[in-house]
Amino acid sequence: MRARRRLWLLVFLGPATLLFAVFITYPILSSLAFSLYGWEGIARRGFVGLHNFARLFSTFPYSELLVNAFWHNVIVFAVTMLVQNVIALGLAVLLARSVWGTQFYRVVFFLPVTLSLVIVGFLWALFLNPVFGIVNKLLTSAGLAVLARPWLGDSQTALLTLTLINAWRWLGFPTIVFLAGINAVPDDYLEAARLDGAGEWEVFRRIIFPLLAPAITIIVLLTFIGSFNWFELPYVVQGVSGGPNRSTDVLSLMFYRMAFGEVDTGLQDIGIGSAIAVLMFILMVTVSAVGAVFLRRREVELA
Amino acid sequence: MSRSRWSPLIQAVLLVNAVLVLAPMVIMGLSAFKTTQEIFQNPIGLPASWRLDNFSRVWVQAHFAQYFRNSVVVTVASIIIIVAFGAMAGYALGRFRFKGNDLLYLYFLSGLMLPIRLGIIPLFILMRDLGLLNTHWALILIYAASGLPSAVFILTGFFRTLPSDLDSAARIDGAGEWLIFRRIMLPLVRPAVVIVAIYNFIPVWNDFFFPLVFIQSDRLKTVPLGMTAFFGQYYTDWATLFAGLTLAALPVIALYVLLSQHFIRGLTAGAVKG
Numbered sequence: 001m002r003a004r005r006r007l008w009l010l011v012f013l014g015p016a017t018l019l020f021a022v023f024i025t026y027p028i029l030s031s032l033a034f035s036l037y038g039w040e041g042i043a044r045r046g047f048v049g050l051h052n053f054a055r056l057f058s059t060f061p062y063s064e065l066l067v068n069a070f071w072h073n074v075i076v077f078a079v080t081m082l083v084q085n086v087i088a089l090g091l092a093v094l095l096a097r098s099v100w101g102t103q104f105y106r107v108v109f110f111l112p113v114t115l116s117l118v119i120v121g122f123l124w125a126l127f128l129n130p131v132f133g134i135v136n137k138l139l140t141s142a143g144l145a146v147l148a149r150p151w152l153g154d155s156q157t158a159l160l161t162l163t164l165i166n167a168w169r170w171l172g173f174p175t176i177v178f179l180a181g182i183n184a185v186p187d188d189y190l191e192a193a194r195l196d197g198a199g200e201w202e203v204f205r206r207i208i209f210p211l212l213a214p215a216i217t218i219i220v221l222l223t224f225i226g227s228f229n230w231f232e233l234p235y236v237v238q239g240v241s242g243g244p245n246r247s248t249d250v251l252s253l254m255f256y257r258m259a260f261g262e263v264d265t266g267l268q269d270i271g272i273g274s275a276i277a278v279l280m281f282i283l284m285v286t287v288s289a290v291g292a293v294f295l296r297r298r299e300v301e302l303a
Numbered sequence: 304m305s306r307s308r309w310s311p312l313i314q315a316v317l318l319v320n321a322v323l324v325l326a327p328m329v330i331m332g333l334s335a336f337k338t339t340q341e342i343f344q345n346p347i348g349l350p351a352s353w354r355l356d357n358f359s360r361v362w363v364q365a366h367f368a369q370y371f372r373n374s375v376v377v378t379v380a381s382i383i384i385i386v387a388f389g390a391m392a393g394y395a396l397g398r399f400r401f402k403g404n405d406l407l408y409l410y411f412l413s414g415l416m417l418p419i420r421l422g423i424i425p426l427f428i429l430m431r432d433l434g435l436l437n438t439h440w441a442l443i444l445i446y447a448a449s450g451l452p453s454a455v456f457i458l459t460g461f462f463r464t465l466p467s468d469l470d471s472a473a474r475i476d477g478a479g480e481w482l483i484f485r486r487i488m489l490p491l492v493r494p495a496v497v498i499v500a501i502y503n504f505i506p507v508w509n510d511f512f513f514p515l516v517f518i519q520s521d522r523l524k525t526v527p528l529g530m531t532a533f534f535g536q537y538y539t540d541w542a543t544l545f546a547g548l549t550l551a552a553l554p555v556i557a558l559y560v561l562l563s564q565h566f567i568r569g570l571t572a573g574a575v576k577g
Contacts, residue, residue: 005399008480012395013407016388016451023448024414027422027429034424042428091320094313105317107563108324114555114566116509118527119548122534123331126544134330134346168323200309229418232511236531252420259424260516270424277421288416 032281035274042270052271053278062272068246069254076163076250077227084167085174085219089212092178093204110172117169121236124165128152152237155247162248166233170226174219181215182208214295221291225284231256251280331552334545342541357546365537367550369522370529377439377525378508381446382500388447389454389499390492394484396455397462398470408459414452419445423516430517441517442525446510450503457502461495462488501565508555526551 035052038045056062095106112120127134130150139148151161185208193203231252234242240257242249258273334342335357336350361367396408419426426445427436435441465488473483489496514528521532530551537543559566 009395009399009401011481012391012484016392016411016455017407019384019388019444019448020411020414020451023426023429023444024417024419024422024451027425028417028419030425031422091316094316097309097313099310099313099317101314101317105321107560108321110563110566111324111328111556111559114505114559115552116511116527116530116555118509118511118530119552122530122544123327123548126541127327127330132343132541137346168327225416225418229420231420235515236511255421259427274424277424281418281421284418285416 028281031274031277034270035278037271037274039270041268048271052275056272056275056279065246065249065254066251066276069242069249069251072159072242072248072250073228073230075159076166076230077224079160079163080167080170080223080227081220083164084171085223087167088171088174088219089178089216091171091175092182093208095175095179096182109175112169113172115169117232118236120165120169121233124168125152125237128161153244155245158238158244158247162233162237165237166230169233174223177215177219178212181212185211217291217295221288221295224287224291228252228280228284251276255280328552328556331545332549334541335549337542337545339540339542342545357542358550360543361533361547361550365533365543365547366521366524366529367526367533367547370524370526371554373439373523373529374508374525377442377446378504380439380443381450381507382503384443384447385450385454385503386496386499389451390458390489390496391484392451392455393458394462394488397459398465398488408455411452411455414449415456419449420512423512427516436517437519437523438517439523442510442513445513445517446503446507450499450507453502454499457499458492458495461492465491497565501562504558505555 034044036047036049038048038051056066091109095102095109128136128151130136130148130153135151136148139145149157152158189207190203193207198206229252230250234248234250234253235256238244238248240253240262242253255273255276257267258269258276261268330347333348333350334346336353336355337345338354341351392411396404430436430441435444469487469491470483473487478487509527510525511527511531514525518524518528521529524532530547533547534544537547
């Protein structure tokens with residue numbers, strides 16, 4: 001009987017555990033180990049300790065590229081927080097109210113999130129084409145020709161433009177999470193506050209916002225992970241080198257180039273690539289862990 | 304009441320949001336019916352005539368029919384594996400008490416936070432050694448494996464909520480373990496299975512990273528990867544480009560509009576409960 005039960009556990013748990021161990025756990029653990037070896041192309045050589053990290057931090061061009069890419073990830077995170085997530089919060093508050101057409105708005109706002117980033121990237125690249133794109137055409141016909149520019153081709157504006165395209169695609173996601181949080185606030189809290197004469201702003205600031213704390217923590221965490229994993233949009237729109245002039249280079253692009261080689265320079269260095277992966281890994285695990293602790297503490301306060 | 308006083312303003316903001324969301328998609332869809340010259344001269348208005356030749360060019364000459372078939376095969380296979388293995392594991396973790404249960408559950412959950420893309424170099428070498436590079440199996444296996452943590456999380460939670468006398472009664476009646484799982488327990492968690500399938504559909508269907516690394520042959524490319532080849536080839540032919548974008552976007556948009564309530568519940572299941 002006992003042996004039979006054990007056999008059934010194996011049948012039920014075996015396939016999932018095996019698949020997860022071989023294709024998730026093993027590659028992640030190996031990539032940590034890979035950073036400690038020397039590499040020639042895709043062939044592994046001897047153990048070199050922290051030598052790859054030393055090269056990454058202190059030799060040209062790696063250290064310059066690393067710092068450049070890292071700051072771009074930081075900018076993407078900051079702008080996404082300030083623009084996308086703040087708008088999402090406001091939008092969620094409005095979507096939670098019932099006005100004429102709410103049913104329609106509650107379906108539409110989420111549409112872009114379903115689109116592939118490849119579609120979104122190419123679509124906006126066409127819209128933002130300096131000569132034929134609709135954005136500069138509309139600006140010109142509105143008498144704002146001075147504002148027309150090669151948005152994605154100018155290293156001054158490329159990263160910001162790309163971050164805003166990303167926000168257009170993602171806006172619905174934080175909105176839906178906030179909306180779910182707001183809908184979970186008991187109606188009597190809001191009614192009571194309004195009866196006591198609280199204005200709309202006060203209801204938001206003193207009741208809705210504090211009760212959204214867990215949702216906000218989750219969104220900050222996911223925005224952080226998303227910003228530091230940013231790959232598709234810069235790759236599709238600006239290419240693997242993070243052009244123009246590395247102005248849209250981010251850690252994932254640099255990692256990808258080191259792992260699989262850059263077309264124009266032919267530079268490939270798996271040791272450096274693995275070291276970058278380890279740094280990104282440590283960064284994300286640390287922030288996720290801190291975030292999870294933070295989240296639990298806030299949830300206790302609410303209970 | 305304050306409600307009516309603010310309504311016009313709320314209405315206006317929501318309308319602006321809807322326009323900002325829909326305008327790019329509508330312009331994309333309309334441009335797909337125009338000629339390239341028409342797009343340049345009249346980017347916003349209706350097309351002069353509703354011609355379909357852009358679409359047929361994309362579908363046949365630009366191999367979109369093939370890309371779609373590949374995307375469907377990879378997505379369906381991945382989701383079947385995620386649901387099957389996830390439900391089996393979730394059932395065992397949610398209904399059986401055994402040593403290491405909590406530990407195994409946490410082991411799967413760790414996958415929710417770990418970005419698997421950082422393991423792409425060992426994964427590439429592993430797929431090469433298994434002879435799976437440039438096959439759909441490389442994609443199906445990695446999607447199935449990375450979909451398991453959320454599936455195990457959602458399904459274990461659902462199995463736990465089912466009353467405990469259900470399976471004990473069946474067991475006393477002499478039903479076999481597989482029969483209890485397949486015929487009694489699994490039908491009861493059908494809503495969770497739908498959530499898991501939808502939660503995984505969008506990221507798998509839209510993924511670009513793994514095909515980029517694993518797939519070289521054009522005839523094996525999925526829609527997102529095929530799109531990049533297509534854009535390189537037709538980059539001056541905007542009419543064809545817009546038709547390609549529209550065609551690639553259509554299935555997800557249609558599915559979302561049909562199932563929007565399921566989608567929203569499915570996609571927030573991880574974030575809200577997580």
